[in-house]
Amino acid sequence: MTSDCPDTSSALKIVGISGNTHRPSRSRALVETIAQHVASQLPAEYVLYDIVDAGPGLGAAFERDELPAMAERILAAIEGADALIVATPVYKGSYRGLFKHLFDLVDPLALIDRPVLIAATGGGPRHALVVEHHLRPLFGFFTALAMPTAVYASDSDFCEGEIVSPIVLDRIAVAAAQFAALIGLRARQAYAQALSASGSDPHGERTLPVRLIRAADGPEIVRIAPATGSRLTG
Numbered sequence: 030m031t032s033d034c035p036d037t038s039s040a041l042k043i044v045g046i047s048g049n050t051h052r053p054s055r056s057r058a059l060v061e062t063i064a065q066h067v068a069s070q071l072p073a074e075y076v077l078y079d080i081v082d083a084g085p086g087l088g089a090a091f092e093r094d095e096l097p098a099m100a101e102r103i104l105a106a107i108e109g110a111d112a113l114i115v116a117t118p119v120y121k122g123s124y125r126g127l128f129k130h131l132f133d134l135v136d137p138l139a140l141i142d143r144p145v146l147i148a149a150t151g152g153g154p155r156h157a158l159v160v161e162h163h164l165r166p167l168f169g170f171f172t173a174l175a176m177p178t179a180v181y182a183s184d185s186d187f188c189e190g191e192i193v194s195p196i197v198l199d200r201i202a203v204a205a206a207q208f209a210a211l212i213g214l215r216a217r218q219a220y221a222q223a224l225s226a227s228g229s230d231p232h233g234e235r236t237l238p239v240r241l242i243r244a245a246d247g248p249e250i251v252r253i254a255p256a257t258g259s260r261l262t263g
């Protein structure tokens with residue numbers, strides 16, 4: 030069946046990456062919580078991976094062509110994402126080595142201008158500036174758009190694997206709102222361009238379709254994908 034409508038089937042893709050090597054993981058929970066906040070504001074497809082998904086072969090690969098299939102899939106997801114939510118546990122005052130190794134294998138040109146919400150978890154508050162002194166320069170290398178509000182959470186901010194600290198939750202709300210606003214603005218611009226290019230009613234209501242699903246493919250992946258009904262204003 031053909032349609033005169035512009036193609037909106039390619040939903041925004043937001044990829045979460047967590048540097049944890051075990052589960053349950055506070056870093057992974059942090060990425061999930063941030064993604065839920067963003068998802069409440071922004072129609073998109075959300076996929077979350079961690080280093081457990083990549084498998085132990087990640088550490089054994091000196092070069093990209095030595096990666097196991099799942100680790101390569103994660104790298105492709107990072108490079109193909111419209112935006113990233115990235116968190117790492119703090120290890121010895123910095124990001125986890127395997128987390129850095131994963132990003133060492135990312136194409137240096139793949140993340141230019143890409144919005145990235147950066148976050149970290151640590152045992153206590155002492156290393157909170159890891160987000161500013163380690164993660165922000167990493168994404169500066171990629172000339173990605175690291176969001177101004179980064180998120181850090183300590184062990185005591187969690188209870189039974191969930192973030193319970195009102196201060197951290199407030200911080201997540203601010204960071205997620207900034208992130209969603211930037212991505213939403215870009216999506217509206219792209220959609221308006223698509224409408225204009227298709228010649229269909231550029232002054233009508235602009236509706237970007239979304240629905241919520243659980244991914245069937247891949248290990249423990251959260252996904253929110255296109256459907257009908259959600260509206261972007263503007």
Ligand SMILES: Cc1cc2nc3c(=O)[nH]c(=O)nc-3n(C[C@H](O)[C@H](O)[C@H](O)COP(=O)(O)O)c2cc1C
Nearest residue numbers: 049054055056118119120121122150151152153156
């Ligand atoms: C080997 C190792 C080194 C760590 N180094 C630090 C550190 O330097 N600073 C800190 O605040 N927490 C440190 N931690 C604590 C973890 O960062 C913290 O528990 C984190 O939330 C774990 O995240 P995860 O559950 O996602 O693995 C370390 C933990 C381990 C196992």
